[in-house]
Every structure is written in C-alpha cells, then in structure tokens.
Amino acid sequence: MKPPKRPGLLAGALVGAMLTAALIAILYAAWQVAGLPFVPFDVFDWMTRVLPGRLVAFGIGSMVAVIRGLNLGPTSVVAKAVEQSMGIAGLLVTGIVAGAILFAVLRALRGRYACVLGLVLGVVVGVPALLISYHAGQTANVAPMVSALWMLLAFLAWGEAFALVYLRLHAALVVGVPGEPLTAAQASVERVNRRQFLIRLGGATATITVAGAAVGVLARDRRRRQMMGPYAERWSTTHPLPNAEATLKPAPGTRSEYTPLDRHYRIDINTIPPAIDEGDWTLKVMGLVEKPLRLTLAELRRYEPMHQFITLACISNPVGGDLIGTTRWTGVSLQRLLPDLGLQNTATHLKIRSADGFYEVVPLDVIRSDERVMLVYAWDGVPLPMGHGFPLRIYIPDVYGMKQPKWIESIEATDRWEPGYWVVRGWDEIARMKATSVIDTVAVNMTIIDASHEVLVPIGGIAHAGARGISKVELQVNDGPWQDAALRTPLSGLTWVIWRYDWPFQSGEHTFTVRCYDDAGAPQIIAPSPPEPHGATGLHSKRQRL
Numbered sequence: 001m002k003p004p005k006r007p008g009l010l011a012g013a014l015v016g017a018m019l020t021a022a023l024i025a026i027l028y029a030a031w032q033v034a035g036l037p038f039v040p041f042d043v044f045d046w047m048t049r050v051l052p053g054r055l056v057a058f059g060i061g062s063m064v065a066v067i068r069g070l071n072l073g074p075t076s077v078v079a080k081a082v083e084q085s086m087g088i089a090g091l092l093v094t095g096i097v098a099g100a101i102l103f104a105v106l107r108a109l110r111g112r113y114a115c116v117l118g119l120v121l122g123v124v125v126g127v128p129a130l131l132i133s134y135h136a137g138q139t140a141n142v143a144p145m146v147s148a149l150w151m152l153l154a155f156l157a158w159g160e161a162f163a164l165v166y167l168r169l170h171a172a173l174v175v176g177v178p179g180e181p182l183t184a185a186q187a188s189v190e191r192v193n194r195r196q197f198l199i200r201l202g203g204a205t206a207t208i209t210v211a212g213a214a215v216g217v218l219a220r221d222r223r224r225r226q227m228m229g230p231y232a233e234r235w236s237t238t239h240p241l242p243n244a245e246a247t248l249k250p251a252p253g254t255r256s257e258y259t260p261l262d263r264h265y266r267i268d269i270n271t272i273p274p275a276i277d278e279g280d281w282t283l284k285v286m287g288l289v290e291k292p293l294r295l296t297l298a299e300l301r302r303y304e305p306m307h308q309f310i311t312l313a314c315i316s317n318p319v320g321g322d323l324i325g326t327t328r329w330t331g332v333s334l335q336r337l338l339p340d341l342g343l344q345n346t347a348t349h350l351k352i353r354s355a356d357g358f359y360e361v362v363p364l365d366v367i368r369s370d371e372r373v374m375l376v377y378a379w380d381g382v383p384l385p386m387g388h389g390f391p392l393r394i395y396i397p398d399v400y401g402m403k404q405p406k407w408i409e410s411i412e413a414t415d416r417w418e419p420g421y422w423v424v425r426g427w428d429e430i431a432r433m434k435a436t437s438v439i440d441t442v443a444v445n446m447t448i449i450d451a452s453h454e455v456l457v458p459i460g461g462i463a464h465a466g467a468r469g470i471s472k473v474e475l476q477v478n479d480g481p482w483q484d485a486a487l488r489t490p491l492s493g494l495t496w497v498i499w500r501y502d503w504p505f506q507s508g509e510h511t512f513t514v515r516c517y518d519d520a521g522a523p524q525i526i527a528p529s530p531p532e533p534h535g536a537t538g539l540h541s542k543r544q545r546l
Contacts, residue, residue, distance in 0.1 A: 007166060012166075013097075015103070017092065017096050019161050019162060019165070020095025020096065020099075023091075023095070023158045025208060025211070026212050029216040032217075035141030036147060037140035038139040039151065040088045041138070041270075042136065042137030042138065042139055046136040048269065049357070053425025057425065061316070061532055063079055064316060064318060064321065068318065074265070084272075098121055111167060114170075115163045115164075117163065119163075122159025126154070127155075133147065134148065138356060141275070168197060232383070234261070234380045235328055241491060243489040246488050248486050249500075253446070259325035259326050265324065265325050268406065269357065269421070270356045276355060276390060283409070283411065284409065285341050285412075285413075286411070287412035287414055288346055288414060288415060289347075289413050290342035290343075290344065301332075304332075306331060306374050308374070308395070309327075309328050309329075309494060310395060310492070310495065311464055311496045312324070312395075313400060315427060315531060316531045318530070319537070320439075321536075324496070326491065326495050327380050330378035331374040331392075331395070334367050335367055335373060341411075348365075349363050351414050352394060353409055353410045353411075353412070358405050360403050360421065361419075375394055375408070376389070389408075390407070391407075392408040393407070393408060400431045402427060403422075426533055427534075432466065432535075433464070433466030434537055435517070435525070436540075437515055437540060438463070438540045439514050440462065442457060443457060443458040447505060457503045458503075459503050460498065460501070461514060462498060463499055463514075463516035464495075465519070467494050469518060471518060471520075473485040476514075477510055478510055485501040505546065508545070508546060509543065509546075510544060510545075512543075512544070514540055524539075
C-alpha cells in the first residue's frame with residue numbers, strides 16, 4: 001500500500017491559520033504591554049492611504065450602508081471595530097496563503113531546504129511589514145530600532161515554525177522494509193500520528209492565541225484607566241443647558257439634545273487614535289512667521305476661553321444617520337490668537353497637521369472674518385477624550401468634520417491653498433454642511449389627548465443646517481399637505497434644532513416625511529444623493545403601521 005501523501009496546500013493553509021493566529025496574539029500582547037508595533041493595524045492604515053480615494057470612499061459608503069441596514073449599533077463604533085477586524089483578517093489570510101505556498105514548494109522539493117525556506121518566508125512577509133510600520137505605522141511607542149528588531153525576530157520565528165511543522169509532518173513515523181510499500185496498518189498509523197500532531201499543534205496555538213489576547217486586553221484596560229486619571233466632573237453634570245426653560249418638550253423617543261461624550265461619533269483615518277502625552281506635546285507654529293513658536297497646552301489655556309455649543313457631522317453621514325453629535329466645545333478663538341503668531345504679510349493660509357497624518361488648509365480670511373473658528377482643548381468641561389483629538393483640535397463653522405483636524409501638532413503659515421487630506425482623495429473641496437432633517441420617533445405608545453379629546457401621536461426629531469440655523473420644519477403624512485412642526489429653542493445657533501409635531505391618530509399604515517429650511521429660508525435639497533463626495537441629500541421618511 002502506498003504511504004500517505006506528503007503535506008501540501010491544504011495542510012499548509014491549516015498550519016498557516018494556526019501559526020498566524022498565534023503570531024497575531026503575541027504581537028497584540030507585545031503592543032499593549034510594551035508599546036511594540038501591531039502589524040495588522042499599521043498595514044491596514046497604510047493601505048487606506050495608498051489605495052485610490054474613490055475605492056476608499058466606496059468602502060466607507062458600503063460599510064456604513066451595511067451597518068445601518070443590519071442595525072448593528074452606533075455606526076462609528078461598529079465601523080472602527082470592522083476596520084480593526086479587517087486589519088487582523090488581512091494578516092491571517094496572508095499567513096494562510098503563505099503556509100499553503102510554502103508547503104506546496106516543500107512538497108515538490110521533498111522537504112529539502114525547509115529551514116532555509118522558512119526563514120525566507122519570514123523575511124518576505126516580515127520586511128515589508130517592518131517597512132510599512134516604520135514609515136506609516138501609528139501603533140509603536142518605542143524606538144524604531146527596537147521595533148524593527150522585534151518584528152524581524154517575530155517573523156523569522158514564525159517562518160521557521162512553518163519549516164519545523166512541515167518536517168515533523170514529513171518525517172516517516174512508521175519504518176517499513178526499505179524499498180517495499182507500507183502495509184495498510186503502517187499507513188493507517190502514520191495518518192493517525194499526523195492527525196494527533198496537528199491536534200496537539202492546534203491546541204498549543206489556541207492556548208497561545210487566547211493567552212496573548214487576554215494579556216493584551218488586561219494591559220489595554222489598565223493603561224486606559226491610568227490615562228484617564230482622576231475622574232473629572234463634566235460641565236453638563238452640574239449646569240443646566242442654556243435652553244432648559246424652553247417650553248416645547250421633545251417628543252418621547254427623540255435623541256438626546258446634548259450628546260454624552262461616550263456616545264459622540266468618532267470618524268478618523270486610523271484604526272486607533274494617536275496616544276499623546278500632554279507633557280511631551282507642543283503646538284509648533286512655523287512657515288511664514290517672524291519666528292517659529294512652540295506653544296504648550298497650558299499657554300493656550302491662559303487665553304480667554306471661548307465656550308460654544310456645537311453640532312458636528314461627518315460628511316459620510318447618510319440621511320438619517322448617526323454620524324452627528326452635539327456638545328459644549330471650549331478653546332481659544334484662532335482670530336484672537338493670530339496676532340501672537342507673528343505671521344508675515346505674505347501668509348494667506350494656515351496648514352494644520354495632525355499626529356495621525358491628517359491635514360487641512362484654512363484660509364486666513366475665514367479666520368479673520370469669523371471669531372468662532374477656534375482651537376479646542378476641552379469638550380463638556382473636561383480635556384478632549386483621546387479618541388476625539390486630545391490635546392487639540394480645530395472647529396470651523398458650517399463645514400463637515402472632514403475639514404477639521406484633530407490631534408493637531410503643527411500650524412504652518414503658507415502663501416497658497418492646497419487640497420487637504422480628503423480633498424486629495426476626491427471629496428468636496430468646500431464641504432459645506434447640507435441642511436438635513438430626521439424623524440427620530442413616531443411615539444405610538446406615548447399618545448396624548450388634547451382638550452377636544454382627540455388622540456395625538458407625538459412625532460419628533462432633529463433638523464440641522466450647519467451654522468446657518470433652522471427657520472422651519474414641515475412634516476408630511478402620506479401624500480398629504482406639508483404641516484408646520486413646532487421648534488424647540490436650540491442650544492445655540494451652531495447646533496441642531498429639536499422639532500415636534502403632534503399628529504391626529506389614524507389607524508393604518510402611514511409614511512411620514514420631514515423637510516427643513518435654513519435661517520435664510522433656503523429649503524433642504526430634496527433630490528437624493530449619496531454622502532460621497534459632497535454630503536448626502538434627500539428627505540428622511542419613516543413608514544409605520546398604527
């Protein structure tokens with residue numbers, strides 16, 4: 001009887017999955033414990049920078065559509081988890097393919113040069129990952145030489161593990177008579193021994209994977225608690241909102257008028273936010289200035305603070321989406337700061353760069369004409385959360401978040417405009433916020449009875465038009481006439497407006513549609529369009545059986 005075939009593609013793919021899962025767990029634990037680079041995230045972030053902007057935009061739009069369609073949870077939270085999972089899956093698939101190819105080659109060579117080819121595999125996969133992590137990675141928090149040495153050793157060990165596993169599977173576990181085929185019993189024993197070895201290998205790699213992930217999670221949670229420091233009381237816990245006395249109450253089920261910090265959307269270009277130590281950070285001012293400056297956060301806080309209630313939205317937000325939030329922003333007016341920057345007369349723009357590689361160019365005319373443009377260092381009375389731009393971000397009225405850098409590390413005065421990070425990738429050059437209105441609730445379980453004993457169903461939501469305010473909101477039921485909704489006094493001229501309409505109850509299936517007008521009376525755009533590249537337009541509707 002012929003002996004079992006030497007391990008090939010399928011065996012290599014299986015071993016690749018096991019060894020690479022263990023490698024990912026080890027890399028994760030090393031990242032969280034020692035600040036060493038986490039390759040899956042670094043490679044994913046690098047790919048989003050080198051891929052065509054249209055392809056990235058298509059991916060973003062598709063991801064948001066799937067998350068909303070399947071109702072998987074808050075879009076920004078789920079999207080970030082999906083991005084991270086895609087990065088991890090990318091390395092896992094690479095390991096599976098690499099294992100299959102290596103085992104196929106070794107099978108053709110009858111196991112010769114296994115150790116050498118294993119090291120070659122480690123170099124082929126590890127060196128590009130090393131270079132990407134060095135040039136574009138955001139995860140490492142150690143010296144580049146330490147990162148490079150660690151990654152090289154990790155991938156060489158990973159590649160050599162493939163070779164050792166192959167040799168173990170390839171070895172003759174049953175010795176028959178030389179020159180004669182194995183008996184059925186001998187071949188059966190060999191198959192059993194190989195299966196047992198793969199089971200033991202799977203158990204070992206699973207143990208390493210679980211242990212590495214657990215160590216990484218524990219280290220991550222401990223570091224997060226240390227970074228948070230003593231609990232800082234938020235402004236909203238001790239102060240009433242400026243419209244607390246407004247007579248109109250939101251319809252039951254309308255979203256919170258003031259967004260809690262842990263529920264404010266977060267969209268940025270990396271799988272993880274930059275971790276910046278305030279003690280090591282300064283704002284560098286350079287370019288067309290009389291003298292380069294370095295401003296600490298403490299120095300910025302010495303300026304008279306500006307407090308503004310602001311609604312910010314992402315340009316990727318679809319009509320009715322949740323990539324929008326409102327909170328109290330605190331910082332220094334950039335208009336007030338300009339005289340102290342020592343700008344040269346030829347300066348016309350400020351190029352603002354972030355620690356994550358993001359950048360945007362702001363005309364000085366915009367800053368000089370609008371004191372609301374501000375460098376922000378606090379939300380809701382506490383320092384900016386790490387995920388939302390600590391220690392410094394900018395606010396520019398009436399434009400989407402894609403024009404507003406976070407984790408700012410430098411301001412360069414220039415004499416020309418240039419396209420920002422997302423504009424280069426095909427998104428709108430101006431990115432002015434579109435007027436939009438949303439139905440949050442048709443409160444069929446919270447009906448009220450008016451003075452004439454008519455049953456009314458509260459319907460409500462939000463309307464927003466950037467810094468342009470809202471003058472009117474109208475609701476349509478089925479194909480009926482548009483009816484004026486009541487508006488609640490907003491938190492400020494920069495926030496969304498809560499609207500409400502108490503609809504006389506009628507049984508049956510109904511479609512409710514909302515539209516709004518900005519303060520100048522301009523209606524929101526009715527024609528539907530996707531978020532990319534100018535921001536979503538169209539009317540929001542809800543269909544409900546009563």
